[in-house]
Amino acid sequence: MLLPLLTLSLLSAAPLTAAQSAATQSAVPGVLPYQNAQLTPEARAADLLGRLSLAEKIGQMTQAERGAIKDPQDIARYFLGSLLSGGGSGPADNTPAGWADMIDGFQQQALSTRLKIPLLYGADAVHGHNNVPGATLYPHNIGLGATRDAALVQSIGRATAEEVAATGVNWTFSPCLCVARDVRWGRTYESFGERPELATLLSSEISGYQGTAGTPASILATAKHFVGDGGTTFDTSTNPDYLLDQGDTRLSETDLRRLHLPPFQAAVKQGVASVMVSFSSVNGLKMHGDKHLITDVLKGELGFQGFVISDWAGIDQISPDYALSVRSAINAGLDMVMVPNDYPRFIDTLTAEVTAGRVPVTRIDDAVRRILIQKFRFGVFEHPLTDRTLAATFGSAEHKALARKAVQESLVLLKNQGVLPISKSTPRLLVTGSNAADLGNQLGGWSVTWQGKSGNNVGTTGTTILAGIRAAVSAQTKVDYLDSRSNDITPAQVKGYDVGIVVVGETPYAEGQGDRSSLTLSPRDQAAVNAVCSAVRCVVVTVSGRPLILTDQLPRMGALVAAWLPGSEGEGVADALFGNTKFTGKLSFSWPRSMAQVPVGKPRDMGAPLFAYGFGLEK
Template sequence: MPPALRALFLVPVLVVGTVLSSAASCGKDATDASAEKYPYQDASLSVSVRVDDLLKRMTLEQKIAQMTQAERANADADDLAHYGLGSILSGGGSVPASNTPAGWADMYDELQKGALKAPLHIPMIYGVDAVHGHNNVRGATIFPHNIAIGATRDPALNEKIGRAVAEEVTGTGLDWDFGPCLCVARDDRWGRTYESYGEVPEIPGSMTTIIDGLQGTPGGPASVLATAKHYIGDGGTTGGKDQGDTEISEAQLRAVHLPPFQEAVKRNVATVMVSFSSWNGAKMHANKYLITDVLKGELKFSGFVVSDWNAIDKIDNQDGFTPEEVGKAINAGIDMVMVPEQWKLFMDVLKGEVDNGHVPVSRIDDANRRILTKKFEYGLFEHPMADRSFAGTVGSAEHRTLARQAVRESQVLLKNENKVLPLAKTGKIFVAGKNADDIGNQSGGWTLTWQGSSGAITDGTTILSGIKAAAPGATVTYDQGGQGLDSSYKVAIAVLGEKPYAEYQGDRPDGLSLDAEDLATLDALRGKGVPVVVVLVSGRPLDIATQLPGWAGLVEAWLPGTEGAGVADVLFGDYKPTGKLPDTWMKSFSQQPINDKDGKTPLFPLGFGLTY
């Protein structure tokens, strides 16, 4: 999902006709609900009874508001009080002034107080992209990206990661995570490849255990709504183009891209986010067959469907909401609409589409029933304010230990000539490369900001510091460019690969080779009579077949996050490498897309991984 567009001004509160009519037409229910307990406020009643009671008290305007999600930079507590918005979100990098657990919880409580002032006092729900840890929060535990978790083949570990993320999200007051991404990435040119657990549906399907960890017992401690995204086929677009067109048959769509969502529904995932992409030219956000007939009907998904960032505005490929777009999206089965900036316009347009009969009231009621059911199930009516008891879990030692385990389990040993690995913990070790001592690079995109960035952007352990800590008896020399290596060293470790990126900017239609800086580093290490072990920090397989013969060892470290010591755990043999490739590794870029059993000869096949 794209980030907030940084419109850091607050939209003025305009108490327009729809708002006034909303409050006025509710009568006693709108103004006096707090003075008298209504059935929907009685926690002893069943959720279905409470939803039925609340729905009959709501006006059309209130129902439309529940279906509307605005970005925090464009809606404040007064907006929530006047309009009764159903949800707020943070885009990537959209954070409170104090980017701390307390700062987040204070922001959440202020907004929630506004929501509870609205007629009928329906709590809002706050969504965030906690896609590899609570990655918007400085100091949070940053876990490896999904492609690395796919390499672990360890569903139990992923459930534990989900639980840790739920605790950290809860500790900042929030209650809804836009994860996990269950895409099946079929083309490494796609900039979101690292968000996929693997190229075959069995791997992301097995990793839906993270949903159990995130959601826990709905309404219980640290219970966070999970989101299966992006429905459906976003990993199969032609050319690996982000938001592109997945041009395959329905049989292929069902065989490759649907199974992880089937698994998510079996785990009672609370929400599903629709993909920006198209299927055979038809925008997913307008695809009633796949959203209503297949997801809600055939799969029996009982949660609610949320759109992606401004995505219904892209149905006609023109800027600006149109009544036709809004009508198509809602009738297709979208229940909550993410409209970061122009949420007031959306509400007015949707009301017009209902008033003119283009969107039936029954569709509005169904959307509200789904949204309100989750708000009741997850205890928001009884406990609407931030639960600060989990604040101490944010970046805790326990969670960092778990992340370090995930890092070491995800390391894939691809080459080990003359058993150069594991490394001895004595003698002279030379370390080079732009990704050796850069926590931003090793964390990748979706870390503090949407695209991520290089440098010391948050707290953690770089790969270099992990190497130094793992071998206190060795002399470790570091030069980023590789200058100074001589034959007195036992080994040179070159930590190379990609710099951070996310969607759009991460697409690589022209090549996946090492960059000029990496090639220069390798040149500096070549011909010194010292074996070179390359550690790749990347969100996908890279085009390295030409350089590989000059390397004694190759370890794919993926995007490990804040716990770089997990890489050193494997390099020095404290733990044997157990990771297996979740993606087929190309011999050359010209093979893209390359996948298991497609007849192309890879450099390394799906599932490949050596050990000691």
């Protein structure tokens, strides 16, 4: 259901209208207007704003990382408006109850202040509540893009919100609405696809997260990263640490609007609570300081009603002069600033900038009003503490079934020469490849830890593709597994099997560290494919965050399936291999024949891609 937009006039710095003023005067005896849940979020925010000191206002604009809070009383001392858990940052008791206890403790500090303004607590729940062991982990966005199923993605948002709210978190930094144009980018898997219409369609996840604002398990969503982060230019001279991440998007504004803005227009229409600004630049200007795009376009032209948040220490990149960075970011339109490790410095600096007149008080008031409206809208004042009854939904069978369905729909069949579906009563099956029995590789980045890690001891639970295969076949079928991660597979080992399933691909990574100049299969994966496919009928399954270069190996394959990063429910892959479900996924990215065809839009002098955008066989 689309959520109604808030009225633009209520978000301005103008005083209350006569009608609004009258509404605030109809207060319940003994209850201040901002405490009266019968009033609108706008009226409540206007009343509370008028009661705040400058220190309290700037505190509301400050977000700190939980690990940087050395003294919990700092939450009250600095009037902090928000905390977050970065990737892999959680309590020592990393359970839903441990999270709830931690966050409720933080909230008690916030509620001890004179005006009792509760915290927003944010986390990167980007494919399920991925920081917390035992959470249901769904396919990353690249796989969801292949489903083209807006209702499914909305349901995933709703299920994720239930698990997130069960831990006390009330805000997710998701969905990523980037339109990735260069698959060398390490965040490609966070993109729904290479065309804006896919991210626009699947922005339905916002309505899933937010539900009906103010009801149980309704959490704030974040559309990110505004704007153009998927279009950065491959240039090591300007960004030597990363090839593409946090780089420069070099486009005319016409092309920027055509390719990268539409998903944010859709997010605004759904009433998204927050928008996160990108680390990247547009034509050399850091987005964190781009007033035209943040204030004129996002807030003005698109009519965005929520609040704008920075990325992790993103304002630090504007200038070596910290004071200049702070005033540039706030004056550009940032409302809340993620200063994970040094919140006192930010607070002191912004206070000095306001006092000196370099940041207008009206800009501060606009930012704080936007933040407070969302706190009222989502019922954070009425329900600041964790709803512990939601713990029953955490990692539930219902959520796992939804994740399995998402895996099934995300699979793309790229080649099939009569090998699929495999009979469940096949006498002898061989399974091998680096990603057949590796839960960590299957989950990818942003899974318990920020970068993720390989192996099955990754701190959470799930079903590997190998386990899914073993569960799918008949009791008479013999399934052998050869671990190619540490052993070379030879054709002699493969002879005698009826079918070989080779699961290959990438190891986990997240932003920056996933940037690659070459996307060929590893030598060991290539050897496994060659050995198996030269000896028996074979199915190759890729587990990866983007298309890989496998043109030379393709002729040997009997079948090829792109499984992306399927998440915790590996049975969904086996369901399609053995015919329990049909292949319905379509490529959300064109699959290059060689690295010479990267990025998207590069002149195709060498011919068409190996598989075009939207390609997918059905069997």
